[in-house]
Amino acid sequence: MKNKIIQNPTIVSPEKWLAARREFLREEKEYTQMRDRLTARRRELPWVKVDQAYTFESPGGRVSLADLFEGRSQLVVYHFMFGPGWEVGCKSCSYVSDHLAPTVVHLQARDVAFAAISHAPLAELAPFKKRMGWAFNWVSSHGSDFNRDYHVSFTAEEMARGQVDYNYRLMDFPLEEAPGLSVFAKDANGDVYHTYSTYGRGVEQLIGTYTVLDLVPKGRDEDPAATMSWVRYHDSYGQTADAVATH
Numbered sequence: 001m002k003n004k005i006i007q008n009p010t011i012v013s014p015e016k017w018l019a020a021r022r023e024f025l026r027e028e029k030e031y032t033q034m035r036d037r038l039t040a041r042r043r044e045l046p047w048v049k050v051d052q053a054y055t056f057e058s059p060g061g062r063v064s065l066a067d068l069f070e071g072r073s074q075l076v077v078y079h080f081m082f083g084p085g086w087e088v089g090c091k092s093c094s095y096v097s098d099h100l101a102p103t104v105v106h107l108q109a110r111d112v113a114f115a116a117i118s119h120a121p122l123a124e125l126a127p128f129k130k131r132m133g134w135a136f137n138w139v140s141s142h143g144s145d146f147n148r149d150y151h152v153s154f155t156a157e158e159m160a161r162g163q164v165d166y167n168y169r170l171m172d173f174p175l176e177e178a179p180g181l182s183v184f185a186k187d188a189n190g191d192v193y194h195t196y197s198t199y200g201r202g203v204e205q206l207i208g209t210y211t212v213l214d215l216v217p218k219g220r221d222e223d224p225a226a227t228m229s230w231v232r233y234h235d236s237y238g239q240t241a242d243a244v245a246t247h
Contacts, residue, residue: 006217047185047193054146056139057122063139065146069186070137074112078206079152079180082118082125084142088233089118089128093179095231099208101134115139119147119177131235150197152178167199179203 012020054065069075078100081090097116104114115137118125122140129138147153154164154176163170166178180199186192204210213220223229232239 004218004221009217042196045196047195050184050192050194052145052149054141054144056117056141056144056146058137058139059122059126065184066186066190066192068113068115068137068139069184069192070113072108072111072113073186075184075186076107076112076114077182077184078114078116078203079147079150079178079182080116080118080138081152081175081177081179082120082128083153083175083177084120084124086120086124089125090177090179091231091233092228094132094233095209095228096179096203096206097132097134097136098234099206101136104136113137117141117146119153132233147177150180150182151199152180154178167202181206 050065055062056065056068065075068077078093078097080093080097082088082093100114100116107114117139119141121142125138125140141147141153148155151165151167154166154173156176158164159173159176162172164173164178166173178199180197181203182194183196184192185195210220220227
């Protein structure tokens with residue numbers, strides 16, 4: 001990306017800058033309070049019991065959804081776009097996962113387990129996980145209905161129709177795999193419940209880089225027609241092209 005000079009910024013005295021900053025602080029506080037209210041409402045959403053006996057392929061063998069809790073009462077699942085036969089995972093999901101990877105130890109300290117789940121077989125996920133240097137739990141839903149039930153994998157027939165069930169509505173989608181995040185809870189009896197899922201731009205809240213970019217004068221500075229086209233695998237910045245881009 002070429003560096004672009006910011007044209008014609010508004011230059012004022014320190015006194016006027018402080019007045020403008022204090023006024024904007026009022027709006028920031030309103031936003032923070034609104035976000036707190038929304039977060040509280042999210043936690044109050046009803047739960048639905050997971051009756052399907054999902055199993056996943058893990059490095060240690062077949063595991064259940066309950067096993068992914070690893071003795072904890074809460075589980076966060078990132079639906080990582082990596083379809084069967086893909087050579088590498090989605091670079092945008094990789095961008096998200098770079099931010100999630102360091103949080104796992106802190107999540108565990110708050111009774112939260114984390115796992116990434118993808119549609120590709122485990123043998124196809126493992127080399128890419130090694131390349132990226134991620135240590136988080138990453139399992140394969142290949143051969144189960146998990147991805148379809150949580151609306152992140154679509155059949156050839158759905159793609160041919162041009163409308164898939166994603167982000168709580170029927171819509172056009174360019175690929176047979178989609179990103180998202182789901183939250184589950186387990187009660188004292190060992191029963192598992194689905195408490196929340198978010199898709200599309202809902203996963204942006206996981207991306208700390210965007211939080212920082214939103215603070216600087218140029219902002220995200222993205223192409224509106226292809227917002228994440230600048231993103232690279234973290235070992236590919238500075239190269240003229242990615243090894244293989246899936247998204």
